[in-house]
Amino acid sequence: MKKRLAIAVAILLALASVALARPGGGESFSGGGGHGGGGGGGAELVFELIYWTLRLIIYYPQVGLPLLGIIIVAICVSAYRQHQNKDWDSGPPVELHRAITVEDNRPDPDFSQVVFEDFAFRLFSTAHRARAATDKLAAAVGPYLDEKTRTALTQREPVGAPVEQVVVGALRLTRVDAFEQGRVCISVEYEANVATAQHTYYSVESWLFARDANVKSKPPGAARTFPCPNCGAPWASSATGTQQCASCGQVVDNGRFDWVVVKASLDSNDERPPTLTANPPERGTDLPTYRQPGVDTRWSELVGADPALSHDTFNKRVEMIYGGLNAAYAKNQLEPIRGLVSDGLFDYLQYWVDAYKRQSLRNQLTNMRITRQQLAKVTRDKYYDSVTVRIWGTGLDFVVDTETGKLVRGSKHRERPYSEYWTFVRSAARKGPPRSEPVCSNCGAPLKITMAGTCDHCGAHVTAGEFDWVLSKIEQDDTYRG
Numbered sequence: 001m002k003k004r005l006a007i008a009v010a011i012l013l014a015l016a017s018v019a020l021a022r023p024g025g026g027e028s029f030s031g032g033g034g035h036g037g038g039g040g041g042g043a044e045l046v047f048e049l050i051y052w053t054l055r056l057i058i059y060y061p062q063v064g065l066p067l068l069g070i071i072i073v074a075i076c077v078s079a080y081r082q083h084q085n086k087d088w089d090s091g092p093p094v095e096l097h098r099a100i101t102v103e104d105n106r107p108d109p110d111f112s113q114v115v116f117e118d119f120a121f122r123l124f125s126t127a128h129r130a131r132a133a134t135d136k137l138a139a140a141v142g143p144y145l146d147e148k149t150r151t152a153l154t155q156r157e158p159v160g161a162p163v164e165q166v167v168v169g170a171l172r173l174t175r176v177d178a179f180e181q182g183r184v185c186i187s188v189e190y191e192a193n194v195a196t197a198q199h200t201y202y203s204v205e206s207w208l209f210a211r212d213a214n215v216k217s218k219p220p221g222a223a224r225t226f227p228c229p230n231c232g233a234p235w236a237s238s239a240t241g242t243q244q245c246a247s248c249g250q251v252v253d254n255g256r257f258d259w260v261v262v263k264a265s266l267d268s269n270d271e272r273p274p275t276l277t278a279n280p281p282e283r284g285t286d287l288p289t290y291r292q293p294g295v296d297t298r299w300s301e302l303v304g305a306d307p308a309l310s311h312d313t314f315n316k317r318v319e320m321i322y323g324g325l326n327a328a329y330a331k332n333q334l335e336p337i338r339g340l341v342s343d344g345l346f347d348y349l350q351y352w353v354d355a356y357k358r359q360s361l362r363n364q365l366t367n368m369r370i371t372r373q374q375l376a377k378v379t380r381d382k383y384y385d386s387v388t389v390r391i392w393g394t395g396l397d398f399v400v401d402t403e404t405g406k407l408v409r410g411s412k413h414r415e416r417p418y419s420e421y422w423t424f425v426r427s428a429a430r431k432g433p434p435r436s437e438p439v440c441s442n443c444g445a446p447l448k449i450t451m452a453g454t455c456d457h458c459g460a461h462v463t464a465g466e467f468d469w470v471l472s473k474i475e476q477d478d479t480y481r482g
Contacts, residue, residue: 022326022329022363022365022368022397022418023325023326023329023349023352023474108215108216108217109382110216110217110218110219110382110383111217111381111382112217112220112381112382112383112384113173113379113381113386114379114381114383114384114386114425114472115217115220115383115384116186116217116259117171117173118220118224118342118344118464119259120171120188120207120209121168121171121344122224122226123141123144123145123226123261124166124168124171124190124192124205124207125166125168125347126140126141126226127140127141127145127153128153128163128166128192128194129162129163129164129166131153131154131156131163132154132160132161132162132163133154133160134150134151134154137150137153137154138150138237138243139235139236139237140226141226142235142237142243142253143226143228143229143235143243143245143252143253143257143258143260144226144229144253144258144259144260144261145253145260145261145264146253146254146260146261146262147243147253148262148263149261149262149263149264152264153264156266156269157269158196158198158199161196161197161198161199162196162197163194163195163196164195164196164197165193165194165195165351166192166193166194166195167192167193167347167348167351168190168191168192168344168347168348169191169192169193169348170189170190170191170475171188171189171190171191172188172189172190172481173186173187173188174187174188174189174206175187182212182213183210183211183212183213183255184210184211184212184213184215185208185209185210186208186209186210186259187206187207187208187209188206188207188208188209189204189205189206189267190203190204190205190206190207191203191204192205193351199271200271200272200273201269201270201271201272202268202269202270202271202272203266203267203268203269203270204266204267204268204269205264205265205266205267206263206264206265206267207261207263207264207265208261208262208263208264208265209259209260209261209262210255210259210260210261210262211255211256211257211258211259211260212255212256215255215256215257215258218258219383220383220464228245228247228248228250228252229252229257229258230245230248230250230252230256230257231245231247231248231250233245233246233247233248276355276356276359276361276399276408276409284419284476284477284478285392285417285418285419285477287477287478289374289376289390290376290421290480290481290482291374291375291376291377292376292377292378292388292482295375295376295377295378296375298378298379298380299375299378299387301380302378302380302385302387305431306431306432308431308432308433309431309433309434311375313433313434313436314387314434314469315373315389316434316436317424317434317435317436317468317469318370318373318389318391318422318424319370319436320340320435320436320437320438321337321340321341321471322368322370322391322393322422323368323369324336324337324340324438325337325340325341325349325471326365326368326395327365329349329353329363329365330362330363330364330365330366331362332353332356332357332362333353334346334349334350334353335449336438336447337438337447338447338449338450338451338453338463339438339440339441339447339449339453339455339462339463339470340438340447340470340471341463341470341471341472342425342463342464342465342470342471342472343453343463343464344472345471345472345473345474346463356399360401360402360403361399361400361401361402361408362399362400362402363397363398363399364396364397364398364399364400364412365395365396365397366395366396367395367396367415368393368394368395368396368397369393369394369395370391370392370393371392371393371394371417372391372392373389373390373391373392374389374390375387375388375389376388376389376390376421376482377423377482380428381428382428383427383428384425384426384427384428384465385425385426385427385428386423386424386425386472387423387424387425387469388421388422388423388424388473389421389422389424390419390420390421390422390477391419391420391421391422392417392418392419393417393418393419393420394415394416394417394418395415395416396410396411396412396413396414396415396416397410397415397416398410398411398412418477419477420474420475420476420477421473421474421475421476421477421480422471422473422474422475423471423472423473423474423475424465424469424470424471424472425464425465425469425470425472426465426467426468426469426470427464427465427466427467430465430466430467430468434468434469435468440455440457440458440460440462441462441466441467441468442455442458442460442462442466442467443455443457443458443460445457445458449462449463
């Protein structure tokens with residue numbers, strides 16, 4: 001009976017310790033705990049646990065009854081958390097393109113949410129890397145942060161310490177005030193790890209972007225730099241000490257020519273190194289899919305403009321990227337999928353791969369496969385098309401010590417079902433069937449993409465979706481906001 005007791009307790013512990021891993025969802029930016037994907041699976045373990053608990057109650061009630069109490073409490077807590085999760089209303093999705101282009105009869109037909117998010121992502125990262133010195137920050141991104149915001153960033157703790165790494169784990173557009181006092185304002189919430197030589201901080205920040213309401217959006221720049229927002233020359237300020245362009249003479253940090261951050265609020269900032277061995281709970285797989293109103297109509301419009309695109313051809317590219325990403329992540333080598341994901345997502349994934357390597361760990365992903373896909377959202381603008389699908393996947397997902405082979409987290413024998421929302425982007429000018437093989441999306445050569453996002457064979461930049469769909473976001477099912 002002692003052996004049976006051990007089995008029952010082991011099963012109980014196993015059910016309580018399903019590990020989070022996998023690219024994009026397995027690691028919590030908050031340093032343990034996490035957004036998670038799962039629930040589901042393990043039904044046979046539940047029945048076995050019930051069987052052995054009943055046996056214990058009959059033969060050893062002094063053991064079985066307390067164990068039953070623990071199980072009941074665990075079930076109640078789980079049900080309460082699930083109820084909270086289902087009742088959580090994050091508010092309606094931000095229809096950014098509609099708010100800016102339609103309201104108040106001042107249209108901006110060139111606005112692109114994909115382009116804006118890429119700009120906001122790069123600005124956040126660049127500004128933090130330059131914040132150690134006031135002059136360095138002004139020289140790097142002065143036209144895009146007003147003086148108050150630049151001052152606030154340079155005073156962030158630890159003051160004066162150079163930031164070596166910035167990894168944005170989530171970027172959310174939380175509010176749009178289409179025309180507030182003659183300005184367009186967009187609130188952006190970031191979750192990020194910001195690391196100096198001695199410390200790693202998990203931060204949640206809210207940045208308020210503003211520009212004059214009559215300003216029109218500029219096309220995406222291939223260089224992805226921060227030039228003068230008026231004349232487009234490489235940024236250099238005049239000798240006056242203000243954010244006055246040395247080329248055109250205009251003061252440019254005021255939103256008259258492009259977006260400028262007028263407020264950067266630090267909502268939380270905790271020192272937390274990446275946690276790779278915790279076992280946070282899974283949530284969300286059984287939640288209903290959030291589907292954008294009219295998403296099927298929007299998909300039909302997209303297919304109508306590109307008849308070579310279909311659910312079947314698109315899903316095959318999703319499956320190819322899914323398989324390649326999981327295989328590369330499991331080897332701690334992301335280079336094979338460099339041309340299949342956006343620059344920002346690649347940086348995020350590389351952060352976790354590097355963290356595993358430093359601790360001599362590896363997230364093993366075996367027999368990972370998609371079991372279901374569902375269309376969730378389609379957005380289109382002048383420059384980009386964007387498609388979000390919810391995927392359900394499963395497979396063996398565990399962490400091992402690369403030096404000893406010892407299991408650190410998860411199970412080598414029990415598959416873990418989960419679901420996530422994956423967003424793919426492609427240039428609106430691009431037509432044709434998506435490629436379902438890992439090759440350069442421009443020239444068709446074997447996929448060998450530099451860290452700058454260009455093909456080794458043809459030299460074309462491919463990681464912004466210029467020629468085919470690339471994965472730009474992975475969002476968890478219990479936090480997805482549409």
